[in-house]
Amino acid sequence: MQLSCINFIDMIRRKTKKVETLINLFEQKNEALSVVDLTNRLSTQMNKTTVYRILDRLEQSGVVHSFNDSNGLRWYAKCNGCSATKHTDTHPHFQCTDCGTIECLSMEIPVPSISNRQINSVEIMLKGTCERCIS
């Protein structure tokens, strides 16, 4: 956990305090974080533009990857084994329609190829009710 965090910092240009703050949030749980949530939670510590830019840098470094949910909001989740040059972690996500939480799933979902088309990435979002909201 702590080790991978250090690896993360190695990938980006400057390991500032604010960058560390962002990375630590992603280390805590195996959940994605929405930018709206992050800018709110960090509003006293840094400007929202800074949040956007740090997330952008983290993505380019292969630390996190981004996607949009069906409400049009942008989310980020930590990558597993990606780098600045190789973004290969395309795990599926699960969003609870009750609480909005997005979990990162470790399952592999095989996708068939399509003739005459080049598939570069696959985004899979399962939607339903999460463990907490189901009971």
Place this chain on the structure above:
Amino acid sequence: MQLSCINFIDMIRRKTKKVETLINLFEQKNEALSVVDLTNRLSTQMNKTTVYRILDRLEQSGVVHSFNDSNGLRWYAKCNGCSATKHTDTHPHFQCTDCGTIECLSMEIPVPSISNRQINSVEIMLKGTCERCIS
């Protein structure tokens, strides 16, 4: 083609000229249409608010379904065998990162269930280069 179009109109409350215009656009190709594109193309024929509202009604009627692409734009595509009460057509989509076009795919991609979670829908987006842009 023409028959299914008539079925479509039966599902919604009033078959106005503008509603027919929208439905006809979806009948033409097996491609999804972005709301931004639609409001632009129809800007001389109807207000953008009307476009949004008609699409909303068409979705509630089971004529089309909506989703968001990774650029945060909302898209609509025609449903296959859905109704106001049963939205079961969850076909995957393919978006070309060159031209932006989104195709509806007829393939079935099996998704495993997750313990302690209720999966209600699955959204799958393949990204890459389409037939036209690949050559």
Place this chain on the structure above:
DNA sequence: AAAATTAATGCAACTTAGTTGCATTTACAA
């Protein structure tokens, strides 16, 4: 250590997709 360079940040203004309220018009039924 001081100066020079480069990256990171804050702030305000901006862009734009999508929504809302309300007045008006159109469609349909009584």
Place this chain on the structure above:
DNA sequence: TTGTAAATGCAACTAAGTTGCATTAATTTT
């Protein structure tokens, strides 16, 4: 024809995300 409910237009609004530019902080060079 009259009454009622749905559909539409228009303007104002909301909010996520972006951009430009001045300032600050970190790193490198001398």
